[in-house]
């Protein structure tokens with residue numbers, strides 16, 4: 659991508675998720691530093707960068723897990739800066755976590771049902787036992803390929819299967835934008851392929867993706883648009899073939 663494309667856009671693309679000047683420090687560490695980024699709606703967007711470059715903190719600021727110190731987040735033309743996570747979810751943005759967030763002693767199906775309700779876990783379980791939710795949960799478990807495990811406790815699943823469960827849980831709310839934090843991390847190659855295939859299919863059905871990932875094979879083959887972070891700031895963005903030849907990106911990764 660050219661330097662001009664890195665300039666703040668006066669008006670983010672219609673329907674896109676965008677941040678302007680987003681910053682977040684922890685003590686003296688500027689984890690996210692003046693991040694102005696526009697993601698492409700309807701596309702598979704990736705956020706990459708060396709360890710500690712601020713990708714997860716950026717995700718957390720966008721999804722309301724952390725309040726940014728300054729800057730703004732907008733989605734479909736609305737300012738969603740600092741909204742709590744459930745409001746961000748209501749706006750149509752779903753997310754998964756670097757370390758899976760599931761309830762290990764609940765069954766796979768119960769995990770699916772609690773993912774669609776707010777309130778206490780018990781309240782969620784009681785209110786979620788509706789036929790429509792159960793049908794939808796089973797349909798999504800089939801879709802991600804773990805329907806045969808619906809009665810297993812989540813803790814008995816492999817890590818890759820837990821990631822698939824988490825993704826299926828995110829899909830319960832039918833978000834139009836899905837943010838995945840390291841979907842391939844710690845997952846075996848066969849399940850990485852399955853996750854990649856699911857992302858592709860869901861994208862072809864209209865879902866927008868933002869994916870933080872270290873697996874370069876996956877990112878380069880899957881993404882339409884890549885944003886590269888270094889020391890909290892976006893340093894390059896563009897199509898995979900453009901980004902991978904960008905000297906700033908090589909420098910960030912290799913420290914040359």
Ligand SMILES: Nc1ncnc2c1ncn2[C@@H]1O[C@H](COP(=O)(O)OP(=O)(O)OP(=O)(O)O)[C@@H](O)[C@H]1O
Nearest residue numbers: 684687688689707708709710711712713714715716
């Ligand atoms: N809660 C926190 N308290 C203090 N420092 C933090 C906190 N969260 C993140 N940091 C620091 O902020 C910087 C960015 O971390 P972050 O986890 O966002 O990077 P990352 O790019 O997601 O890293 P990785 O690829 O290793 O997951 C790091 O220096 C990290 O140590």
